[in-house]
Amino acid sequence: MTDTPAIQIRDLVKRYAPAGSGEGKLALKGVSLDIPAGKIFGLLGPNGAGKSTMINILSGMVRKTSGSVSIWGFDIDRDQRNAKRSIGIVPQEIVFDPFFTPFEVLENQAGLYGIARHLRRSEELLRAVHLADKRDAYARALSGGMKRRLLIAKALVHQPPVLVLDEPTAGVDVELRRQLWELVTEMNREGVTVVLTTHYLEEAEELCDRIAIINHGTCIANKPTRELVGMAREKVVELTLDRDLGQLPVDAAFIKSEKTGERTIAITYNKDVSNAGQVLAAVQAQGFTIVDVTTREADLEDVFVSLTSEARPA
Ligand code: ADP
Numbered sequence: 508m509t510d511t512p513a514i515q516i517r518d519l520v521k522r523y524a525p526a527g528s529g530e531g532k533l534a535l536k537g538v539s540l541d542i543p544a545g546k547i548f549g550l551l552g553p554n555g556a557g558k559s560t561m562i563n564i565l566s567g568m569v570r571k572t573s574g575s576v577s578i579w580g581f582d583i584d585r586d587q588r589n590a591k592r593s594i595g596i597v598p599q600e601i602v603f604d605p606f607f608t609p610f611e612v613l614e615n616q617a618g619l620y621g622i623a624r625h626l627r628r629s630e631e632l633l634r635a636v637h638l639a640d641k642r643d644a645y646a647r648a649l650s651g652g653m654k655r656r657l658l659i660a661k662a663l664v665h666q667p668p669v670l671v672l673d674e675p676t677a678g679v680d681v682e683l684r685r686q687l688w689e690l691v692t693e694m695n696r697e698g699v700t701v702v703l704t705t706h707y708l709e710e711a712e713e714l715c716d717r718i719a720i721i722n723h724g725t726c727i728a729n730k731p732t733r734e735l736v737g738m739a740r741e742k743v744v745e746l747t748l749d750r751d752l753g754q755l756p757v758d759a760a761f762i763k764s765e766k767t768g769e770r771t772i773a774i775t776y777n778k779d780v781s782n783a784g785q786v787l788a789a790v791q792a793q794g795f796t797i798v799d800v801t802t803r804e805a806d807l808e809d810v811f812v813s814l815t816s817e818a819r820p821a
């Protein structure tokens with residue numbers, strides 16, 4: 508295993524051409540991101556954030572405006588062929604020729620990559636995505652979930668080290684979502700680096716080792732999932748005191764205390780370890796008189812909201 512990231516993105520900008528007169532949409536505003544090899548990486552962001560734009564630049568479907576991208580160490584401009592061979596992409600939209608069977612879909616894809624007949628793995632891939640019994644069914648007769656699984660198999664035909672799934676579970680029922688999660692985890696266990704985009708926090712939390720949050724074309728966070736989820740174990744109590752603050756109160760149970768105004772402080776603590784009552788007692792014991800108290804609780808949704816609103820500096 509090397510330290511070379513599976514995907515390296517530097518100062519990536521995409522401005523779509525304007526439909527009429529005007530500027531055109533600035534979908535990516537200079538994103539830099541390293542996606543480590545061997546992991547499951549989540550690209551989390553609301554609709555319109557720029558996730559698909561980024562994925563489509565990786566696949567060559569969208570041309571970047573500026574910046575650079577390498578896949579498995581291959582620059583997508585200078586070494587397009589190797590870059591393309593290193594990645595398999597499952598697009599957000601399901602598109603199939605309805606008259607091909609799953610087996611034919613995979614064989615056709617292998618043909619596109621120039622893979623010799625005896626080296627093709629269509630049967631094996633169908634088994635891997637649990638579609639062996641649908642080998643000869645018409646694609647149009649497959650359920651939505653089966654189609655998604657077939658798309659995953661199709662993306663893996665040329666054995667790329669990196670598999671990218673754009674919103675694999677958007678609009679998918681709970682049962683099927685579970686199935687897809689298992690499949691993605693299996694692929695990763697077999698050594699494939701997985702990148703997936705999602706706007707479900709729960710999904711990113713369940714599946715991903717690391718999560719980057721993208722909003723309005725900017726990457727606003729990039730952390731191990733544990734750390735992001737850890738932020739959701741934190742609670743903040745904001746205190747107003749009766750006089751201007753000299754020094755901040757300190758206590759072993761505080762994760763952080765910061766001055767938010769002349770007479771206000773925000774104290775962050777872990778709700779598994781302490782509670783608001785203990786925090787207040789600790790502050791009073793240090794000679795402060797509290798005149799007002801507000802508390803906020805962060806779940807992952809709040810962490811996301813606070814990161815995606817400009818309220819909190821990065
Ligand atoms: P996401 O996948 O995160 O929902 P997209 O990358 O699809 O976001 O879109 C990012 C922004 O770029 C949106 O404002 C969207 O309307 C715009 N956009 C996407 N595709 C095009 C296009 N082909 N032409 C013009 N604007 C586009």
Ligand code: MG
Pocket residue numbers: 558559560599673674
């Ligand atoms: Mg999208």
